[in-house]
Amino acid sequence: MGDSGLEKPYVLSFNEIKQAAERIEGGVIHTPLCEAKICKYMDYNVYLKCDNLQYTGSCAERGVRNAFVAQKEEMRERGVIVPSSGNMALAAAYHGGALKIPVTVVLPDRTPPSQSQHCAELGADVILFGDTLEDTMNYAKKANRDGSQILLRSDDPLVMAGFGTLGIEIITQLPETDAVIVPVATGALLAATIVACKKLKCTCLIYGAECAKVPKMMKALQAGHPVAVPVVPNLAQGLNASTIGENAFATIKGRLDRMLVVDEAFIARAVINILERERLVADGAGVCALAAVMQGLVPELRGKRTVCIVSGGNIDSGRLSRTIQRGLGVCGRMMRFAMALPDHCRGLEMLAKTIADERAVLKSLITEQMWVHSDIGITWANVVVETANEEHATYFKSKLRDLYPTIRFAMVDIDDKNKLGLQ
């Protein structure tokens, strides 16, 4: 099977999703759907479908497992090659191991060492190449020029059908669902969720959510067909495909209720919120749907039962640690400033007292005497402090400005609109 023999874009049917659900039963986890604790702070009725709790941390397992089980014998013989930005690779490595299918994964060169390592531990051959999902795709096609291996892509109808089981689970777990918001990478999950949820509950609204830095779905909707957009670095790394899949787009077309484009700052906020309030780990891509709600993009869903799919939790610890720092900056909980220390022996003491009096917590202090554009007696201090919240940060900022008129702040930029969000 696969989509290689199909001429026109393939439109997914509900029947295929139903078959997939039977096929993968017992092979993937029925993940919990839980009320978001964040609701206590917002006027929304949000539930989280936690597919980040799959064994390899993403809903990709559903698609991969379905394709693997359906083509088990052939795949065991020929092997599978999987170009991926991460989630598909991990899922394929794991289910390949379980089903005794030889798997080669092609990951971008920059994949964190721990993630490629995990694929190898699970038994896959790992190739690192290029920067984007497209690069890995081209590499896989070349490496497989003779067609000996089966090339697995998220746009494969069997993979899409597997994704659709997530939609069935949502409507089963919460029949009262009014709307589902779906993170968009190649569009396969969105396409499958539309088919599954609209079939089981025709009034259910389906929205997509993507990162503003790589708005491929919005561009495709505007153009009427998939178009390639440049992939620039962003927090929602798992969504880093440059185009929507042909089959996914054909399935989505005319049936999507709304497409949401989410700011980077709210992705950082959502990662922190899901960590601190829900105690769940999700990656930037995985929280896109929740981030859209937090950004205030869906006022029409106020009071309605909205399920946000948390599609993945494959964030490398190092990257998580950096996303937290970024997010704390965005939320006004980390603040950076540079200032000339007053030119007398109590200059540092005064600064330290100001920080302590306001109950800010010093995180870093670096002084510089040589490379500063001011007179030779001046010591320049670069300071990072932790503050309680945006209000505290604003107050502390004004107090510092009174004491040190030449102070410069380097808070992570948030525009006025973003003030609506949570911290």
Add this chain to the structure above:
Amino acid sequence: MGDSGLEKPYVLSFNEIKQAAERIEGGVIHTPLCEAKICKYMDYNVYLKCDNLQYTGSCAERGVRNAFVAQKEEMRERGVIVPSSGNMALAAAYHGGALKIPVTVVLPDRTPPSQSQHCAELGADVILFGDTLEDTMNYAKKANRDGSQILLRSDDPLVMAGFGTLGIEIITQLPETDAVIVPVATGALLAATIVACKKLKCTCLIYGAECAKVPKMMKALQAGHPVAVPVVPNLAQGLNASTIGENAFATIKGRLDRMLVVDEAFIARAVINILERERLVADGAGVCALAAVMQGLVPELRGKRTVCIVSGGNIDSGRLSRTIQRGLGVCGRMMRFAMALPDHCRGLEMLAKTIADERAVLKSLITEQMWVHSDIGITWANVVVETANEEHATYFKSKLRDLYPTIRFAMVDIDDKNKLGLQ
């Protein structure tokens, strides 16, 4: 009620726990018990009881809710004062708000701003004082000298009874449970778990787990009564009481199957593992039980169904970020070294090539010329790189040593015993 009127240490009964379960039903979350994904890497059959998923992120809610509901009328009138290192304060602030009971929490001075802020948002009056749980306790006693407020402590029989509901849930969710490992702070959770689980399943083994830096339970068992130990800074901050409660100890005495003392390095590893493999956020105290298994302290439980209580997830994002860094160092995934750069213009280039060839990822490079104990021509470089795992780190280390004989490494210390652990 409370324990103020009791002369001798109070021994908790199962009946009180049963009453507590009825009393708090609907007021706290029945948290999931899930198979640990880490089992695929270990020869253990571990389940996690995720009380970090309570609304305020810890099992303290069970105890607080029971005490609040049982004494609602009196507490509404008099108000409650809660000395706490964090979890009890958050739980009291939340349930006080829900039950309209005025709550004052006393937290150590160093409490992260976001946590004290959260208590205030939930409607509690917040006082910051001292360094340890004992300091907050002494402050609360003084502030309440006239006895107008009710002082709430974890050693209160009603609080302990509430904790016991966690044990009932475990045996209900997994009747085949062979053993339960319980993180030990003041011992209230351990005492209550013993009473609940042994009553419902007399063959169930109960172990306690505490941090090696503050081994108050082990010392108490050796002495035959609670003794104060010094509280030194450690990763399991939530366990930072200096003594076991009198009532908890009286209940535990003679009924505990084993007490486990866990190394700091394995607490850091467990925090990272639960983040990366289970996609759950737990604090250092909350993962103590899992850390004990990872450290190889319980070989006798191999093949048995062991429930590790994940007691809390109240780790401040900033602290989480630092714990991750520490843990990456312990796991051989972050490595720091200092070296004299060869004294010619390609010195840095050579180093950069070595790093790139080994696929290590540069995290930080700081050079120093002035304050070094070597000849004046030398530039000293301090480098931090990310490596894939311990094996990779060891190999890379030996290669660097060959190239730069005077190199010095500053890996986070792990003794040989710790090598038994994961990754």
